[in-house]
Amino acid sequence: MIELRDVDLSFGDRAVLRGVSLRLSERRIGVIGANGSGKSSFMRLLNGLVLPNRGTVTVDGLDTGTHGKDVRRKVGFVFQNPDNQIVFPVVEEDLAFGMKNLDLPKDQIAARINEVLARYDMTDLREYPAHLLSGGQKQLLAISGVLVMEPDWLVLDEPTTLLDLRNTRRIARAIDGVNQHVIMATHDLDLIAGFDRVILFDQGKVALDGPPAEVVPAYERMMG
Amino acid sequence: MLDLYSPGTSRLHRARAGWKLLALMAFGTAIFLTDTLWHVLAAGGVVVALFLLSGLTLRQAWAQVRPAIWILAILFVVQGIINSWALGAFVVARFAVLLTAAGLLTLTTRASDMIDAITFGLGFLRPVGVNPAKVGLTFSLALRFIPVLGQITQEVREAQKARGLERSLIAVALPVAIRTIKMADDVADAIDARGYRP
Numbered sequence: 171m172i173e174l175r176d177v178d179l180s181f182g183d184r185a186v187l188r189g190v191s192l193r194l195s196e197r198r199i200g201v202i203g204a205n206g207s208g209k210s211s212f213m214r215l216l217n218g219l220v221l222p223n224r225g226t227v228t229v230d231g232l233d234t235g236t237h238g239k240d241v242r243r244k245v246g247f248v249f250q251n252p253d254n255q256i257v258f259p260v261v262e263e264d265l266a267f268g269m270k271n272l273d274l275p276k277d278q279i280a281a282r283i284n285e286v287l288a289r290y291d292m293t294d295l296r297e298y299p300a301h302l303l304s305g306g307q308k309q310l311l312a313i314s315g316v317l318v319m320e321p322d323w324l325v326l327d328e329p330t331t332l333l334d335l336r337n338t339r340r341i342a343r344a345i346d347g348v349n350q351h352v353i354m355a356t357h358d359l360d361l362i363a364g365f366d367r368v369i370l371f372d373q374g375k376v377a378l379d380g381p382p383a384e385v386v387p388a389y390e391r392m393m394g
Numbered sequence: 395m396l397d398l399y400s401p402g403t404s405r406l407h408r409a410r411a412g413w414k415l416l417a418l419m420a421f422g423t424a425i426f427l428t429d430t431l432w433h434v435l436a437a438g439g440v441v442v443a444l445f446l447l448s449g450l451t452l453r454q455a456w457a458q459v460r461p462a463i464w465i466l467a468i469l470f471v472v473q474g475i476i477n478s479w480a481l482g483a484f485v486v487a488r489f490a491v492l493l494t495a496a497g498l499l500t501l502t503t504r505a506s507d508m509i510d511a512i513t514f515g516l517g518f519l520r521p522v523g524v525n526p527a528k529v530g531l532t533f534s535l536a537l538r539f540i541p542v543l544g545q546i547t548q549e550v551r552e553a554q555k556a557r558g559l560e561r562s563l564i565a566v567a568l569p570v571a572i573r574t575i576k577m578a579d580d581v582a583d584a585i586d587a588r589g590y591r592p
Contacts, residue, residue, distance in 0.1 A: 219583050239589065247587040254580035257531075257588070259398045259538045263506040271589035297401040301541035315588065 171195045172216055172245070172323065172353075177225035179211055179374075186211045187374045190225075194353065200362030200382065201355040202389055203371035209355045212371060213327045216353065217245035229323070243272070246316035246350070248326040252308035256300045261292070261311055264300055268319040282318040290314060290344060306337025313344060324350040330358055359386050398537065400501045404448040407502045412511035418499050422492055431484050438491040441498060448502050458497030459490050466490060500537075509534050528592055535581070546573050 172194040179187040187208045203209045214220040215227050218234035218241045227234045229241045249255045258264040262283055269279045287293045290310050295303065303311060309329055316324065326345065330338040342361055345352055354362065362368055368385040370378040372392070378385045401407075406414070425437055445455045459466070466486045473482035499508075509530035516526035550569045551560060559565040 214583075217587060219587060239591070242587060242589050247584075249580060249584055249587075251580065253542055254577055255584040257538060257581070257585060258534055259505045263504060263534075266506065267590075268588040271591060297399065299398045299541075300538065301545075319589065 171230065173226075173228050174215065174222075175226050175228075177215065177222040177227060179208075179215065179220065179222050185374055187215075187222075190374075190376055192369065192376065192379070195351075196366035197351050198362075198365040198367070199351075199353045200365045200368040201353060201371065202357070202359070202362070202368060202385070203377075204393065207371040208374040209371045210327055213247075213325055213353070213355050216323070216325050217242050217247050219247065243319070244321055245323040245325055246319055246321035248309075248313050248316055248324065248329050250328040250331050252305075252312035255312040255315070256308060259300055261287075261298050261300055261303070262296045264311060265315050265318055268315055272319060282320075286314045286318050289347075304337070305333050306340050309333060309337070309341055310344060313341070317348060317350070321350060324348055324352050326352065326354040326356075328355050328357065330356065330361065359390075362386070398500060399504050400450060400454065402449045402502065404502065406444060406448040406498070409502075410511070411503045411507035412515060414499050414503055415508070415511055415515070418495060421495055425488055425492055429484075431480075431487060434484065434487045434491055438487065438494065441491060441495045444498055445494075448498070450498075450501055454501060455494055455497070458494045462489070462493055505534055505537050525592060531585075531590070539577075539581075542577070543570075543574060546570055546577075 174190050174192045177187055177190040201209045218238040221235050229244050232240050234241045256264050257267050265283045266279050287296055330341050356362060363382055365382055368382045369376055370385050370389050378388050442455055466489060470482040470486045473485050512533055513526040513530040516524060516529055547570050550566055554560055554565045
């Protein structure tokens, strides 16, 4: 379980999150809110990429401030722009990067790469230059690069924002099929329609928290 | 567009990255020690032959030199005016052969193998505070992000062109610099998020 207790976060004088307390245990959690509402900062708190100014964030009891490395093994993070997440020039090498950081043996690295490439129909792209992939393929590679590390949680920060409809659907299917707990921030309300829980952020606070059928219409009304 | 690893099964593809790097260093040194044009041209012939033996094409060989063609042209003219046209041709041939040889290494070696070799090769610098793994990752990031920076520059140039500012260096350079710095922040976060231990 991921737990936030009375979390405040600010960058300089600008308060980004105020008094956020949440217990996250559902398999599919959506995070919505207007631009600047604090949802991206909230997502970054979940695996210790940013630390709260006040309060605590724990993952299975591990504090993100004191157990950052252990937390990042448990919580994988997918960024909005895959170009900023793909570190190695070739697909296979990038998939191996996270697993090498975990000191996995070579045969296990190779097996996981084979499995994830086959799962997303990318076996032919194994030795392909990452910069020549399409937007959808890049995002799938970014997600795959996290999944091969076998985290318990998959946190995705607006993973479909830069994609067309076909690739958005492809990513949605991929996310739908993962075994991990998923927390996804998005502006695409269709993506979270079947989720277990949706959290709405407004001006750095949790404005509403509940099932999609309750939260999404409230958000639509709020946005006019 | 930057040409990177070109998959293959040739002897050069299968050779260890460390040996290939050492061979390139020795080749580069030899090219700079000789003062005979025919030696340089012969070395160029060897490099081109290695391209073909590795299953690569002459087009790929040319692609290694093409991006530097204007720099080589300027070098030729400057050397021609200051010294002699023969020396200009010699200097340009030397750089072109070296660029092609370096390209051959990149095309036949996976970045990860090259980085492992660099990391291993720089191990002796650990006692003086150099972290070879960090140097290796720096090389990888450079290879990965050269095309991305090219793409950002292209996007900014097109955006400024639409506003009639394509001739303004500042109008292009400033947004590119800002986007690059922002991207560097995100990349650092992404590396951190994937469990990198410096």
